[in-house]
Amino acid sequence: MRGTVASLAAELAAGSVSAVELATEALALAQASPLNVFITLDPERTLAEARAADVLRAAGQAGPLAGIPFAQKDIFCAEGWRTTAGSKMLGNFVAPYDATVVVRGKAAGLVTIGRANMDEFAMGSTNENSAFGPVHNPWDITRVPGGSSGGSAAAVAAGIVPAATGTDTGGSIRQPAGFCGITGIKPTYGVVSRYGMIAYASSLDQGGPMARTAQDCAMLLNAMAGFDARDATSLPRDAEDYTRDLDRPLDGLRVGVPRGWLADGVSADVRAAVEAGIVQLETLGAKRVEVDLPHAQYAIAAYYVIAPAEASSNLSRYDGVRYGHRAADYADLAEMYARSRSEGFGAEVQRRILVGTYVLSAGYYDAYYLKAQQVRRRIADDFAAAFAQCDIIAGPIAPTVAYKLGEKTADPVQMYLGDVYTTLVNLAGLPALSLPCGFGEGGMPVGLQLIGGAFSEARLLNVAHRFQQATDHHLQTPGGAA
């Protein structure tokens, strides 16, 4: 499908295309795609949504996003849709209610093309942990798309849909966006409601948009963001128009580059592309500043304590009692629990539950969980100090471009190490986005990460937008330029 959210929105507004036409085209692309992007398609439901959007437009009540087709990460509960979170545990779970993000999307008239594949319960960096098979990177189908929002990223990169929702707990929007050559933003913690977003790590999870351009992401973020009374961690702030500053000039923008981030920790091709991206920002008027994030190197250690700990508790509700997978054979309650959970959860989820249980258990809480929360505070303090010297921080998303399917599945920790540039942002609760800045080994996309202070989404999107006006990496597609 050609076009961005912005261009398609203009076409819809002009009446040159209808929501039903777009949805039909997207469904055909989805059904023909070999990438395994969707876990669930429900054409009837999709077309009903599309028809509703067209009705809204005919009545003159359509907002800017009405009729735009998108992929919904299979982590947002949507009434009447099978909602699996990429897991066999919820393989037959049809959500009886809408997540707030879903309610807002419906109100905006967005049309759900399908439920995007993902790493199970958002735990993973390659979408190889899905109970419904891995997703393939559209740029090279032998490679991973990134995770956990792999399906969402691939759907946009492959041109099946112009937009997708994702969630980011340790990098799960930014990294797949980087691996697939698209743009994605993780907002400040508390900006997008978590009600109805199946929980992985409650203090880190945030939902956000993924699309071809920063402008698209800004439009989508307008629909997704906002205070929600059903989420006690949702922040009561006035509504923001994230598109308001897109065209602001970048003169005088101070771009912080963390010391050591462009050294041996990244492959040469990533280093070159990210460096070029920063130079590009300088060309646009920005000033490079070296900053120090001394505790960044400890972020994955803290993350792999906090996230599994919270997950181990969040996933206790999957016990086969009220919904979800229940084992067929069991002698008693204890066996029902154990069999249902062991059959329903994949290996990585079980490993993280075990780690989480351990770090919270008696005698280990102080050494692990409490310690990790203290390290977290130091990381947050590092950012605060850095933002006294710069306006945004720029750096890589991941140490390499997307690697081959199966390359890092033997040792989970090898995969965890790839999260070194993303997890620290979640720990601090700050906003960050990923935009394409070039290509690397094998012609694979390279992502540039921009991190901002709390509630600086509009600024981040502005910087990315200006970058995209001056470059064309984001316009490249696996099949050629868009």
Added chain:
Amino acid sequence: MSLSADDVRKMARLSRLLISDADAAATLNALNNTLALVERMAAVDTRGVEPMAHAQDVALRLRPDAVTEADAREALMANAPAAERGLFLVPKVIE
């Protein structure tokens, strides 16, 4: 800090998971590798540092005491693996 097979069994019991004998060694190995990664934190001086449990320093918002949810039993129980007469059924609970 290295886990033993017994530790893994204990954690599995606490989290209601079954680790088969076939998987036990691999699981133990993976967990120990993860804890080795986590061990890096030990190098950070955290004396006097306030743990950060929440991303923002906000206070818990209070909702007025009022009934806002109506009966939706059928819809909410539609995914129940076993239910009868409005109750979820589970193997007998002995106290």
Added chain:
Amino acid sequence: MSRPNGWEVVIGLETHVQLSTVSKIFSGASTAFGAEPNRQACAVDMALPGVLPVMNEGAVDRAIAFGLAIGAHVAPRSVFARKNYFYPDLPKGYQISQFEIPVVQGGTITIQVGEGDKAYAKQVELTRAHLEEDAGKSLHEDFHGMSGIDLNRAGTPLLEIVTEPVMTSSAEAVAYARALHALVMWIGICDGNMQEGSFRCDANVSVRRPGEPLGTRREIKNLNSFRFLQQAIDYEIRWQIEQIEDGHTIQQATVLFDPDSGETRMMRSKEDAHDYRYFPDPDLPLLVIEPARIERVKASLPELPAAMQARFAADFGLSAYDAAQLTSSLETARYFEAVVAAAGPAQAKPAANWVMGEVAARLNREETSIAASPVSSAQLAGVLARVADNTISNTIARKVFEALWNGEGESADAIIEAQGLKQVTDASAIEPIIDEVLAANPQSVAEFKAGKEKAFNALVGQVMKASRGKASPAQVNELLKKKLGA
């Protein structure tokens, strides 16, 4: 059961009090009792994927009210924590509770133990009280060998109130439970309905020989009547002592009381001590309680029993025991005060006696609450007034009260008038009756003159009978004494 020979008993109580909010602690579903299964369990209560808790202001205010009522410290910042364990009636696989920093810390409740000259007061120190959510219910009637889970109760707000281990007998434990029960109803935070599970006690019991360190305690769970509380503790004490005397050691355990057998027994499903893996709930930021909120709650509290008791003692000269009885419930206290307001402070003691005596007895017999008393405080005041001004005797007053209770008249005066109950105080009316009685009872006269005091009372009785109760007993006494030359 008083102190068993050569043994010291140590008891601490944990009480789960269901707070009287209309909605759940973390959701907007109703808490009304008696609904069909799972009709008051919303998505949050059922722990569906993706749901989140939202804090009920009413639960917080009720916790503050309790803290103020017991003179405790109300924490300006407190933390909600997850208590992790698996059970079918616990849908999330964890209970949201408070661990390290509870909302209420410290405080005391004064209890009255025993009766008559064995009665004594005791200050029970409380450790803490914290907010948490109730679990659902398991129904064990057979569903082809399965249990049925009803989540209506899941999410009902609880205040868990913990005492220091300072009670030394079942009598003290029951006295505390009663006082706590009365208090939470007094300040309006709980309906106190024990049959409906609004007030549940767990008792931690251990024994030791004097001078030895604390014994291992066993916890008796879910006692929902004062009688069971007393029986269970008594049994447990005897059992522990027997065990130790037989050479066994007490193992820490959680036990249930079986009312049919009167025994406590270990819960079968309990494994070795749970590791609850408490950690601060990431879905709930810090509970911050501003001084303004505390002031607001304070202003809305009724005068507390202790203050009222002190006032009754000071203003009306009532004994501590009487004051405690009159403040056994807010309704009783208000009734008593209304009687005194109408009849005047000089009638405080008679009013007290009537409320604690006649009124209480009738209400008990007919299982009526004082709020539904057929005799209003104004009506009772009327009765007291007529005794005070000698219109009727105390004996006749009981007749008037009975008539009021049965609805035979609108007021004491109306009944006295209608039934001609005015007492006779005129000496010239009484003396002839006395003369007749003396003449008719020479035996008694002789016995009296011989020194038998009882004979005097017999004669008084005869005079009262002859006057059909209408003669003023005081007058009869005085005149009879004169006539007998005593």
